[in-house]
Amino acid sequence: MVVTDLKNGTIFKENGHPFIVLKYEHVKLSRGSAQVRVRVKDLITGQVLERSWQSTAHVEDTYVETKNAQFLYKDSGYVFMDPDTYDQFTINEETIGGSAKFLKEGERVMIKYFEGEPISVELPITMVFEIKYTEPGFKGNTVTNVYKDAELENGTKVKVPMFIRIGDKIKVDTRSGEYISKA
Numbered sequence: 658m659v660v661t662d663l664k665n666g667t668i669f670k671e672n673g674h675p676f677i678v679l680k681y682e683h684v685k686l687s688r689g690s691a692q693v694r695v696r697v698k699d700l701i702t703g704q705v706l707e708r709s710w711q712s713t714a715h716v717e718d719t720y721v722e723t724k725n726a727q728f729l730y731k732d733s734g735y736v737f738m739d740p741d742t743y744d745q746f747t748i749n750e751e752t753i754g755g756s757a758k759f760l761k762e763g764e765r766v767m768i769k770y771f772e773g774e775p776i777s778v779e780l781p782i783t784m785v786f787e788i789k790y791t792e793p794g795f796k797g798n799t800v801t802n803v804y805k806d807a808e809l810e811n812g813t814k815v816k817v818p819m820f821i822r823i824g825d826k827i828k829v830d831t832r833s834g835e836y837i838s839k840a
Contacts, residue, residue, distance in 0.1 A: 658718040660693040660710045668700070670719035671708075675700040675771045683712070700769065701776050703754065722770040728760050735760065735778075737768070753778050758813045759831045761786070780831040785840040786810055787826050794819035804836075 658669060667678045680696040691712040698705050700721060710716075726737040734747035735757065748768070750757060756778045760766075767779040791807035804816040815829060817836045826840040 658716055659712075660695075660714045660716055661712050663693065663695060663716070668719060668721050670717040674702075675719055675721055675776070676706075679705065700771065703777075719771070721776070723767050724770065726766055726768050728762060728764050728766060730762060731760075737766070740765070748775050748778065752776065756780050756831070758834070759784060759811070759829070761811050782831060783828050783837060784831055785826050785828055786813075788817070788821060788823050791817065791821060791823060793822070 661683065663669065663678050663681055665678055665681055667681075669676055669678075676697040676699055678695050678697055682694045683691060684694055685691045692709055693712055693714075694707070694709040696705065696707055725740055727740055729736045729738050729745065732747070734749045735753055736745055736747050738745050752775055753760070754777075756766075759780055760778075761784065764780070764784070766781075768775050769777045769779065786809040789808045789810050789812075792805055794805070803819050805819055805821075806814055807817040807821060808814055809829070813834075815834055815836055817827060821827060821836075821839070828837040828840050829835070830837055
């Protein structure tokens with residue numbers, strides 16, 4: 658694939674790693690040939706890099722497969738099930754990364770595969786959790802933007818407003834780990 662075919666969201670392979678284009682820019686210099694500058698994210702390591710090539714350069718086209726799965730439980734790794742075939746498989750903690758703290762038994766996720774190996778787990782953007790423990794809010798603490806610590810049903814700790822109590826269900830943004838609203 659010629660680098661001028663790259664656009665935002667295109668996936669290509671370089672040095673054995675899959676990359677996704679985050680930002681594409683075609684630059685024509687006054688003298689000389691045009692250049693292609695891109696900001697890319699390595700889909701295996703998560704590292705964001707800047708790359709530039711002459712407009713006639715080539716990169717290797719690749720395919721990243723996305724499949725649905727259901728999280729079952731954590732053992733020596735994280736055990737998932739394919740909802741179509743009911744096959745169970747394990748993914749190690751390094752592959753899951755920061756997504757692990759929001760995994761909940763029975764939750765459906767998207768798993769990206771590169772050359773048959775899982776490279777990342779994508780959670781829904783927002784998820785609902787029950788508050789397992791939090792300190793009580795005191796009467797008079799009604800100033801806006803006052804937060805307290807709370808422990809979710811899966812053991813993850815987040816900051817929540819003072820009016821949240823044990824047993825309440827809340828929505829959490831899985832990208833940032835922030836409280837969104839009551840559910």
